[in-house]
Amino acid sequence: MKKYTLGIDYGTLSGRAVLVDVENGEEVCFSVVEYKHGIMDTYLPGSKVRLAPETALQHPGDYLEVLKTAIPEVLKIGGVSKEQIIGIGVDFTSCTVLPVSSDGTPLCFMEEFKDRPHAYVKLWKHHAAQYEADKFNEVTFMRGEKFIDRYGGRMSSEWVVPKAMQILHEDEEIYQVMESFIEAGDWIVMMLIGEEKRSLCQAGYKAVWSKKDGYPSKEFFADLDPKMTNFVEEKLRTDIYATTDCAGHLTKSGAKLTGLAEGTPVAVANIDAHVALPAVRITEPGKMLMIMGTSTCHIMMSEEEHFIPGVGGVVEDGVVPGYYAYEAGQACVGDHFDWFVKNCVPKDYYEEAASKGIDVHQLLEEKVKNQLPGESGLIALDWWNGNRSILTDADLTGVLLGATLQTKPEEIYRALIEATAFGTRIIIEAFEKGGVPINELYAAGGIAQKNEMMMQIYADVTNKEISISSSKQAPALGAALFGAVAAGTARGGYDTIEAASEHMSRLQDKVYKPNSDYVKRYDMLFREYEILHNYFGKGENDVMKRLKAIKNNAMRAKE
């Protein structure tokens, strides 16, 4: 009897289940369920209370719907019995958190709280806790706290503590009533196994926990707000589990919810980016994975812990036990090209693409792919959505330089692609300077699989070989790998994530190799990018911040 595991992957707008053959990693089939409530950023369901700016909430019922619908669906499509499922892995966007009672009931499910915004899930991209993040940073700085060095020196408004602080400030009753403030990934595992087993990956990256030092001190939390003195004990948990641990086994109610067999092992939850590494055969240092979508997330490992300015996080055992895992990010990649195609491509290009039966991205690529690096005379700074790594500054904005009356749209398009590649190189060089060498690149995500010109540019700009995931759903596959580890060899899985990766992960045959002539040309362009990056990004000319201030002033004047 063939054995399978399930990877349950929760994204920003939908969740999916994928059925994976444990022996060889074949993705037999998958099912996607869109969240009925999507992202709630204006109103709560059935309510006329207007949500505050920068709010981004979700409904936990939508997550349960994925379990109820997608899992039975893949069993049916795959023609597989529930007994053949030997393990389940879950990954989730993060930091996506919700307030729950001690038995895991979301406060928003309770009649008395259903009209209270703070009773709902705060999605990772909920940015309304900036005031709290600023306060956190101030307290950290005043106290000379060292834990923040693991996070590039700054707390993000996206993470657990500012989000909890916002609840306390704006709706204290919710803060007091909640018995756990839990990552949605951990909550899903809790729904399956009936127990709260918090993930090391989520606690490490988003809740300033570390294996060595635990959470910040009570004194620190008291300085944030005296009411938060016992925040860790009261709202978080101190027992933290590795992602390679088996969190527990499917309860009766979990089995009923999913249609799977009671007792099926469930892995500790994982973050959607980090979970993907073993799915592209990365289980050791020196290899950086780029997960390329609307934005790009970079994850890699090292044998040592280094604090690298501007880099988002370093977590011991964060991906594979025994190694320190690092993450960095670029805020605008696919979004960048989509913006360009939507706003800046002339009519006749659309007509030409239509007549050739290709999309506009392909047409632009076709028109410009044979240019040599530097042939357009253009250079751009890829800050259309601010800069995540290594400048961590949301107020930075995009630049295009070198335009002439001969400049063509496809040349601008390529300059934007090159800019994101230069941004990646800045990150790589920061890691290497910081003591984390990177020898090879790996890429996953739709853009990486579709855009050959782009991947070749990345290889030439970084002077590194790039291997591409053969899975189109690397995070879901990764979750299935962790599910196989939760099962262990005793049940037909694997005892280590390395072994699971060896058997269940695959890469495309095609490897992008740097072209030495292009590498030299891009070296020259990268120096120019770096000069502009430092000039505009490191305080020499704060024009972008001043323009934002002028803009905000103009917006207010119009109100």
Next chain:
Amino acid sequence: MKKYTLGIDYGTLSGRAVLVDVENGEEVCFSVVEYKHGIMDTYLPGSKVRLAPETALQHPGDYLEVLKTAIPEVLKIGGVSKEQIIGIGVDFTSCTVLPVSSDGTPLCFMEEFKDRPHAYVKLWKHHAAQYEADKFNEVTFMRGEKFIDRYGGRMSSEWVVPKAMQILHEDEEIYQVMESFIEAGDWIVMMLIGEEKRSLCQAGYKAVWSKKDGYPSKEFFADLDPKMTNFVEEKLRTDIYATTDCAGHLTKSGAKLTGLAEGTPVAVANIDAHVALPAVRITEPGKMLMIMGTSTCHIMMSEEEHFIPGVGGVVEDGVVPGYYAYEAGQACVGDHFDWFVKNCVPKDYYEEAASKGIDVHQLLEEKVKNQLPGESGLIALDWWNGNRSILTDADLTGVLLGATLQTKPEEIYRALIEATAFGTRIIIEAFEKGGVPINELYAAGGIAQKNEMMMQIYADVTNKEISISSSKQAPALGAALFGAVAAGTARGGYDTIEAASEHMSRLQDKVYKPNSDYVKRYDMLFREYEILHNYFGKGENDVMKRLKAIKNNAMRAKE
């Protein structure tokens, strides 16, 4: 019997004649003749000899065609007899020069030279004499020549001497055979009156002649090339005439050519930009005219001579006798917006414009005109075609800064317009710092008349009132004014250009007045423009030049 003058205006692609009522300046009618040979930049007519890069030639026969066709045409349309024409004025693009024999026959009309590129007219935008301009600048610098201060410190490859040097270097026989190297405007006057009467305006701006010092010395020319020692005496002329002078009277052959009466007074030739001042009522200092088309030319007067770095020229009596006239320029204005509309406006904007029955420029204006200054967060450097004043650097390129994923095409369009306005303010401030105050602005040209948002932006950015020419052909009208001065009161014209301007020029009723709130907002944005202008334009970061070098290297590698 009503009296009229004719303004004959030679542009880059066509020439026109306009019939003007001397009493009130009414433009009765006009006729335009396109140049049959246009701009010759690849082949000579009927020849297979490929022209060198940057070459831009014209055929003098095309200019005669304007006289032959357009003049009889306006007499006919206007229902006016040749006796009613009391004077003729001519203006021409400059420096547009041709080699001729002593009787004015263009060398290219001679059978033996008709296949020789250097026998033809070199149009103002012929840029193939850069090597010679560099040499000229080197010699000027080594000799410590002061005359160059009148021209902002640099010789342009567009002007007379480099163009003559190029002929000497590349086709010495043509250089030796030519008995005059003459501005096309002066040549047309010669065709009409049978004598060579060189214009002060053209000699002053383009042939480094000044009323005070004449031409540079023989020693200077000898240092350029020993064969050019007597260049002034042999190829130019030392008797120079004010543009308010009557050059002479129509000869029998001139009368035959034009269908006008023998003896009709003809004014000394003028440059197409400078001639327009009296046509918009400017005959005194403190008023700057912007002639806005594909590029913008700025002309103004002062009672004093000042040397202003980066400003194209100061010529005593250059427009109105008694004053020093100054010129400056921006290389890319209308071209800029056309580039944008052609390359960067998405399909649905074209469809929306079509459905509203307006053009895309109008649609963009409609979408963005109600924004406050700074509301887009964008700023641009208007260097898509290099920078003429005050940086005089063709290697500078365009910049757009401040883009986000929310940036709309109309916001970029407006940022480009604002950038040209900031560029104008840089010029105005350079004049004012240099001792040439500017109190009011005047604008002529299609863009000035059509684009209200743009003119209001210029008023707000410069904090000056802007009056607009009511003529759609201000240079042609200006030429007609000078024709009326050539006639003098004795024949029913005027004795001074001031008097002609008072009676024959008109402005639109609408004056653009600065909005004080917008002025303050633009002041903030202008400071940012200035910082970027100086950073990229004055050697602090020569990234644009390095990108051009990288680009040229790439182009060569592909050959």
